[in-house]
Amino acid sequence: MVVFDDIPPGVLDQLFQCVDFFQLLRIRRVCTKWLSAISRECAPFMRKVVIPMEAFIHCDLADMEPQSNFWQLAGVATTMLMFENPTSDKTIWESREWMIENVWKSYEAQVKIDERSRRVGKVVYANMTIQSEVFQCPYTRRIGFETVLINVTLKMSAHEIMSVFTPDVEDINSKNGLASVYLLLSAMNTPLTVKVMGRDSHKTSFTDRISTRSSCGQILPHPTSMYFALRHAVPLEMDGRRFRTVSAKLTWLVDDNVSEACLYFVGQLIKRIDPNTGAHKALDLIRMGDLKGFIGAVHPLVSTLFCYSLDPHGHPETRLWL
């Protein structure tokens, strides 16, 4: 008869690697052997902290006292993985973002009071649906921080994104300016949902444009640098069966006769979101019908928003305005 005490440390370690972090914290109480095995700093599950969204059903971080902050038990964590179990009931948590935000807040609170040699430098969101707001957590917008998305559906706040774009005051009454305002408003009324098929990642670097500061004055990258997921994402509300990528959709939406209003709108997007790209060169690519070249040349947010603005509801009525 085998009992658990017969299990060698290596196998016990592998077993614990199949258990999520909150559950590990709970089962530390089984016996001293488990406590010491789970508490080892060199254990892989201490470096890569795994938190399934379903764990929040039984845990409320809002109830967590500062002295019980779970991050103090993960002093060497360098990566956090969050995911949704495919079999769990997804209707029971409505505010994943709130939960995710609490995890980061707890982390920031803990690193302020302890001196840890290693810090979390990467987050992996897998098999889940998240709002784009999670990209706005100050900690994850630090230079060098890597965000990985694996099979993630991203609900983007069009308002948040489009707020960076308003037509110039002098153009507002022009035909082109009005068309732009119409595009802006129609896009703002419809949330943009995209699906990252497979894996995409972004490490914030010094080349990401810097525009904002956190509450403690730390310089943060421009929020648009966080929307890396738009590079290869499938826009779900754009008839995913026909259009696997923004590129394919845009190629369909934009025919040979691109109007000046349309070009104006793209020019404005580039100006606000991607000023480093030569607007004239990018617009010339559209004029020449080289949409692949255009998409390759501009920030993915430009091509996605352009595509989305043309067809926010999956129907190209807005093209009549252009």
Add this chain to the structure above:
Amino acid sequence: MSTAASSSTSETIAEPGLKIKVSTKEGEVFELDEKVAKMSQVIRGILEDLGEQNGGDDSVLPLTQVETRIFRKILVWLKYHAGHDKEEAPKAEEDEIIARFCEEIPEWDQKFLNVDQAVILEIMLAADYLDIKKLRGLCCKTVANILKTKTVEQIREMYGIENDFTPEEEEEIRKQTAWCEDEPPRQGSNH
């Protein structure tokens, strides 16, 4: 799909090739196809050390820590997977973690491991001894899934683990994680 645990050991691989003889703790000898035998990294290592030309003779590799009844079960698993598994490119550590948590245990393996807790542990130990990584991983994942549905007290009782904390020590640990000490969900489980 084949039935799992009930699958007969007569399920053979297309090309029998070289036969490898192994003996269990009780001395019972089994003759395995080379492909099946080499799924155990321990057997593979021994064969490589001996030189593969010796595999065809009458030498028997002793597996002194595996009981016959457990080896019979493992043989069923090995034969099924030798015939069905495709070569998989090694995954990055991170992808492996995601797969470990997000991928369901295949139905055949679920049925294979739908046995008594003690037997799962014995298979897990034997898989570790024979270094059959995939089977060991499946056992760990199965046990981890069971742990999810049990309280700390139930885990101790189920696996015969003595609570060797003093009441004060246990209370101290409980306090640290009071925010996640709720009862686990009672999921449908045969265990």
